[in-house]
Amino acid sequence: KNAAKIIDGKVIAKSIREKISDEVYQLKRKYLSFKPRLAIVQVGNREDSVAYVKQKEQAAREAGIDFILQKRDESITANELSKLVRELNQDPSIHGVLVQLPLPEHIDERCVIESIDPKKDVDGFHTNNIGRLVKRHDDPIFLPCTPKAIIELLDQTGINISRKRAVVVGRSDIVGFPTFTLLLKRNSTVTLCHSMTANLPEIVKTAEILVVAIGKAEFIKGDWINPGAVVIDVGTNAIKGDVEFSSASAVASYITPVPGGVAPVTVAMLLKNTVESAKRFLKESNERKIS
Amino acid sequence: KNAAKIIDGKVIAKSIREKISDEVYQLKRKYLSFKPRLAIVQVGNREDSVAYVKQKEQAAREAGIDFILQKRDESITANELSKLVRELNQDPSIHGVLVQLPLPEHIDERCVIESIDPKKDVDGFHTNNIGRLVKRHDDPIFLPCTPKAIIELLDQTGINISRKRAVVVGRSDIVGFPTFTLLLKRNSTVTLCHSMTANLPEIVKTAEILVVAIGKAEFIKGDWINPGAVVIDVGTNAIKGDVEFSSASAVASYITPVPGGVAPVTVAMLLKNTVESAKRFLKESNERKIS
Ligand SMILES: NC(=O)C1=CN([C@@H]2O[C@H](COP(=O)(O)OP(=O)(O)OC[C@H]3O[C@@H](n4cnc5c(N)ncnc54)[C@H](OP(=O)(O)O)[C@@H]3O)[C@@H](O)[C@H]2O)C=CC1
Ligand SMILES: NC(=O)C1=CN([C@@H]2O[C@H](COP(=O)(O)OP(=O)(O)OC[C@H]3O[C@@H](n4cnc5c(N)ncnc54)[C@H](OP(=O)(O)O)[C@@H]3O)[C@@H](O)[C@H]2O)C=CC1
Numbered sequence: 001k002n003a004a005k006i007i008d009g010k011v012i013a014k015s016i017r018e019k020i021s022d023e024v025y026q027l028k029r030k031y032l033s034f035k036p037r038l039a040i041v042q043v044g045n046r047e048d049s050v051a052y053v054k055q056k057e058q059a060a061r062e063a064g065i066d067f068i069l070q071k072r073d074e075s076i077t078a079n080e081l082s083k084l085v086r087e088l089n090q091d092p093s094i095h096g097v098l099v100q101l102p103l104p105e106h107i108d109e110r111c112v113i114e115s116i117d118p119k120k121d122v123d124g125f126h127t128n129n130i131g132r133l134v135k136r137h138d139d140p141i142f143l144p145c146t147p148k149a150i151i152e153l154l155d156q157t158g159i160n161i162s163r164k165r166a167v168v169v170g171r172s173d174i175v176g177f178p179t180f181t182l183l184l185k186r187n188s189t190v191t192l193c194h195s196m197t198a199n200l201p202e203i204v205k206t207a208e209i210l211v212v213a214i215g216k217a218e219f220i221k222g223d224w225i226n227p228g229a230v231v232i233d234v235g236t237n238a239i240k241g242d243v244e245f246s247s248a249s250a251v252a253s254y255i256t257p258v259p260g261g262v263a264p265v266t267v268a269m270l271l272k273n274t275v276e277s278a279k280r281f282l283k284e285s286n287e288r289k290i291s
Numbered sequence: 292k293n294a295a296k297i298i299d300g301k302v303i304a305k306s307i308r309e310k311i312s313d314e315v316y317q318l319k320r321k322y323l324s325f326k327p328r329l330a331i332v333q334v335g336n337r338e339d340s341v342a343y344v345k346q347k348e349q350a351a352r353e354a355g356i357d358f359i360l361q362k363r364d365e366s367i368t369a370n371e372l373s374k375l376v377r378e379l380n381q382d383p384s385i386h387g388v389l390v391q392l393p394l395p396e397h398i399d400e401r402c403v404i405e406s407i408d409p410k411k412d413v414d415g416f417h418t419n420n421i422g423r424l425v426k427r428h429d430d431p432i433f434l435p436c437t438p439k440a441i442i443e444l445l446d447q448t449g450i451n452i453s454r455k456r457a458v459v460v461g462r463s464d465i466v467g468f469p470t471f472t473l474l475l476k477r478n479s480t481v482t483l484c485h486s487m488t489a490n491l492p493e494i495v496k497t498a499e500i501l502v503v504a505i506g507k508a509e510f511i512k513g514d515w516i517n518p519g520a521v522v523i524d525v526g527t528n529a530i531k532g533d534v535e536f537s538s539a540s541a542v543a544s545y546i547t548p549v550p551g552g553v554a555p556v557t558v559a560m561l562l563k564n565t566v567e568s569a570k571r572f573l574k575e576s577n578e579r580k581i582s
Contacts, residue, residue, distance in 0.1 A: 110429065127429075131422030136464050138401065138418075163489045171475065173427050184462065187487040189494065196478040198454045203480065 004231070004252040009149075012156050013264035017063060020271050024064040027279070036278035037066035038096040038122065038270075039088045043081065043107070044074040049100050056098075059267045065274055068094070078107045082115040089117040095281055096122035096274040101174075119280075122273040124148075125174065134181050142273045147178040149265035150211060150232050151186070157254060159230050162187040165206055169193045169220070169242075170213035175234055179211050200224075212242040222247025231255040234262045295522070295543040300440075303447050304555035308354055311562050315355040318570070327569035328357035329387040329413065329561075330379045334372065334398070335365040340391050347389075350558045356565055359385070369398045373406040380408040386572055387413035387565040392465075410571075413564040415439075416465065425472050433564045438469040440556035441502060441523050442477070448545060450500070450521050453478040458498035460484045460491070460511070460533075466504040466525055474500070491515075503533040513538025522546040525553050 027034045038060050042053050053069065060067040070084060081103075088097045097120040103109050118128040124144035132140040154161055166188040170176035180192045191203055195214075201224040204210060212220050213234035220243040225231065231252040235242025241258030249255050256262055318325045329351050333344050344360065351358040361375060372394075379388045388411040394400050404412075409419040415435035423431040445452055457479040461467035471483045482494055486505075492515040495501060503511050504525035511534040516522065522543040526533025532549030540546050547553055 127419055127422035127426070129422075130425060131418030131420075134421060134425055134464075134468060135418065136462065136468070163487050165489070165494075171427065173425075177425060177427070184483060184485075187485070189482065189484055189488040191480065191482040192475060193480055194475075194478070196454050197480040198456070203456075 004249045004255040006249075007153055007157050007232075007254050007256045007261060009153065009256060009261040009264045012153060013268045016152070016265070016268040017059065017271060020268070020275055021063045024275060027282075028064065031282060033285070034278065034282055035066060035093065036064070036096075036275050037068065037094050038098065038274045039068040039070060039091075039094045041070045041072070041081070041084060041088070041097070041099045043072050043076055043100070043103055046102075049102075053100055055267055056270060059271055060274070063271045063275070065271060065278075074104050076107075078111055081107060081112050085112060085115045089115075089120060092281075094120065095277040096120055096270075098123050098270070120277060122270060122277060123174075124178075124273070130173070130178070133178060142277070143182070143269075144174055144178045145266045145269040145273065146175045146213075146234065146262060147182050148269045148272075149262055150179055150234070151182050152265055152269065153232065153256065153262065154209070154230070157230075159209070159254065161209065164188040164208045166190045166209040166211070167193060167204055167207035168211045168213070169197075169200070169204070170211075170215075170234070172213065175213040176211075179213070183209070183211075214242050216242055218242070218244040220244065220248065222249075222251050225251045227251045228253045232262065233258050236263060295540045295546040297540075298444055298448050298523075298545050298547045298552060300444065300547060300552040300555045303444060304559045307443070307556065307559040308350065308562060311559070311566055312354045315566060318573075319355065322573060324576070325569065325573055326357060326384065327355070327387075327566050328359065328385050329389065329565045330359040330361060330382075330385045332361045332363070332372070332375060332379070332388070332390045334363050334367055334391070334394050337393075340393075344391055346558055347561060350562055351565070354562045354566070356562060356569075365395050367398075369402055372398060372403050376403060376406045380406075380411060383572075385411065386568040387411055387561075389414050389561070411568065413561060413568060414465075415469070415564070421464070421469070424469060433568070434473070434560075435465055435469045436557045436560040436564065437466050437504075437525060437553060438473050439560045439563075440553055441470055441525070442473050443556055443560065444523065444547065444553065445500070445521070448521075450545065452500065455479040455499045456497055457481045457500040457502070458484060458495055459502045459504070460488075460495070461502075461504035461506075461525070463504065467502075470502050470504070474502075505533050507533055509533070509535040511535065511539065513540075513542050516542045518542045519544045523553065524549050527554060 057067045097116050113125050118126045124142040129140035132138045166183045168180045171194045180190050183190045204224040205226050207229050209230045211232045217237035217240040229252050233241035233243040233256050348358045388407050404416050409417045415433040420431035423429045457474045459471045462485045471481050474481045495515040496517050500521045502523045508528035508531040520543050524532035524534040524547050
C-alpha cells in the first residue's frame with residue numbers, strides 16, 4: 001500500500017521562521033534604524049480572532065518583529081476604523097497593517113481594507129495588490145499569506161508546478177482565487193471549482209496538484225483523487241481538513257495534514273511579508289538620505 | 292451532418308448599437324447637459340491602431356457620442372503622455388479615456404494605464420478595475436470590452452453559463468484572464484489554458500463552452516472539440532480566427548465566425564461603457580445639485 005508522504009507544515013514553518021529571525025537579527029545589527037513592526041487591528045472579541053491574533057503576536061515577537069495590537073470595541077464605526085487605519089498608515093515606525101477579519105456585520109469590510117496603504121498591506125487584500133497579482137507582467141507588493149504558503153509548501157517539497165494540471169476547489173478572495181492565480185503564473189493549467197461546480201469528483205480526478213479550501217470537514221474523499229496527486233488541504237474545521245485524510249493519504253503521493261499543514265506556514269508568510277516591508281522602507285529611506 | 296449555428300456578431304452588435312443610440316437620443320432630449328464624450332489617445336501611426344481608432348470613432352459618432360482624438364508623435368515621453376491623460380481625467384466634459392495599445396517600446400504601458408482615472412477607464416484595464424473584477428463580492432466600474440462582448444454573445448444567444456464546464460485558451464490581461472473571471476462569476480467551472488499547457492487537445496475536449504484567444508490562425512482543430520460545444524473564437528489573424536472554422540463548425544453547436552463574431556460586439560461594448568459613464572457623471576452632478 002502506497003501511503004502518501006506527509007508535507008510537514010510545522011517543520012517547514014519552523015525553518016522559515018528561524019531564517020527570518022536570523023535575518024532580522026543581522027539587519028538590526030547592521031542598521032540601527034531597522035525595527036520591523038506589525039500592527040494588527042482587532043474589533044470585538046471573537047474567540048477565533050483572539051486565538052489567531054495571539055498566534056501572530058507570538059510568532060512576530062519570536063522573530064524580533066515589534067507587535068502592536070489596536071483593539072477596539074464592537075461598537076466602533078466604519079469611519080472611526082478607517083481613521084485608525086490611516087493613522088497606522090502614516091506612522092513611519094509601522095511596516096505592516098493587518099485588520100483581523102471578519103469584522104462585525106455593521107462595518108463594510110471592503111472600505112476598511114481599501115483604507116490600508118497598499119505598501120503596508122501585509123495580508124495582500126487591497127484591490128491594488130489583488131489587481132497587480134492577477135496582471136500577467138506585474139506583481140503585487142504583498143502576496144496573500146495562505147496562497148503564498150501553499151506555493152512555499154510545494155516548492156520546499158520539490159514539487160514541480162510548471163505544466164502540471166491543477167485543480168483548486170474554493171474561490172474565495174483570500175485563498176481559492178489567489179491560489180488559482182499563483183499556480184497559473186507558475187504555468188500550471190488550473191481549473192477553479194466552487195459550490196456550483198457540476199461533477200466535482202470527476203474534475204478533482206484530473207488534478208496532479210489538488211488544493212482544497214472550502215471549509216467542509218472531510219468533504220473530498222480518497223476515491224475522487226488521482227493516484228499520485230499532490231494534495232494541499234487548506235480547510236480547518238476544528239481539527240479536521242476539507243479532505244478525508246484516511247482515504248486520501250492512501251492514494252496521494254504527498255499530502256498536508258490538518259492541523260500542521262498550511263496554517264503554520266501561513267503565519268510564517270505574514271512574518272516574511274512584514275520583514276520584506278521593513279526592508280523596503282529602510283531601503284527607501286537610505287536612498288532618500290543619499291540623494 | 293450537424294452544422295453549428297453561427298453566432299452573428301454583426302447582427303448582435305447592430306442591435307446593441309441601435310439601442311444605445313436610442314438611449315442617447317432620449318437622454319439628450321431629457322437632460323440638456325447630457326453629452327457623452329469619449330477621448331482616445333493614440334501614439335504614433337501603426338496601421339492597425341489607425342484602423343481600430345477609426346472604427347471606434349465612427350461607432351461613437353453614429354451613437355451620438357462625441358469623439359475626441361488626441362494623437363501624439365512616437366517621440367512623446369511617458370511623462371508627457373501621463374500628463375495628457377491626467378488633463379483628460381480632469382476635463383469634466385469627457386466621460387471615457389482610452390489609450391490605444393500597444394504603445395511604443397520606450398513607454399511603460401502600465402504607468403500610462405494607471406494614470407487613467409478608474410472612473411473614466413472605459414477599457415477596464417486599470418489595476419483598480421481589474422482588482423474589483425476578480426473580487427468575489429465586488430464589481431469594477433468598467434468591464435473590459437472583449438470579455439464583456441463574449442458574455443453578451445452567449446447571453447443573447449440564450450446559452451446558459453451557470454454550472455457549465457468552460458475552457459479559456461489564452462491568459463492575457465485584456466482577453467483571456469478577464470474572460471475566465473467573468474465565466475467564473477457566472478458560476479461556470481473554468482480551466483484556463485496557455486502556451487505552457489500540456490495536452491491542450493484533451494483539455495479543450497472537456498469544454499461545453501470554449502473561448503479561444505491566442506492569436507494563432509486556425510490553431511484549434513475541429514476534432515479537439517467536444518461535440519455540441521459552444522465555440523467563441525476571439526482570434527483575429529488577418530481574416531482568420533484561432534479556430535479552424537471548417538472542421539470546428541461541423542462539431543460545435545454554436546460558433547462565432549471570424550470576422551464578424553466577437554470584434555463588432557467589442558466595439559459596441561465600448562460605446563456601452565462610455566454611455567454608462569456619462570450617465571453616472573450626470574447622476575452624480577444632479578445629486579450634487581439637489582443636496
Ligand atoms: N490554513 C490556513 O491558513 C487558512 C485556512 N482557511 C480555511 O480554509 C477553508 C476555506 O476558507 P475560505 O476560503 O476563507 O472560505 P470561504 O467560505 O470564503 O469560501 C469557501 C469556498 O468554497 C466553496 N465551496 C463551499 N462548499 C463547496 C462544495 N460543497 N463544493 C465545492 N466548493 C464549495 C465556496 O463556493 P461558492 O463561492 O460557490 O460559495 C467558496 O468559494 C476554511 O476551512 C478556512 O478555515 C482559511 C484561511 C487560512
Ligand atoms: N475580437 C476582438 O475584439 C479582439 C481580438 N483579439 C485577438 O485575440 C487574440 C489574442 O489576443 P491577446 O489576448 O491580446 O493576445 P496575447 O498575445 O496577449 O496573448 C495570447 C495568449 O495566448 C496564449 N498562447 C499563445 N500560443 C498558444 C498556444 N499554442 N497554445 C495555447 N495558448 C497559447 C499565450 O500564452 P502565454 O501566456 O503562455 O504566452 C497568451 O496567454 C489575437 O488574435 C487578437 O488579435 C484581441 C483583442 C480584441
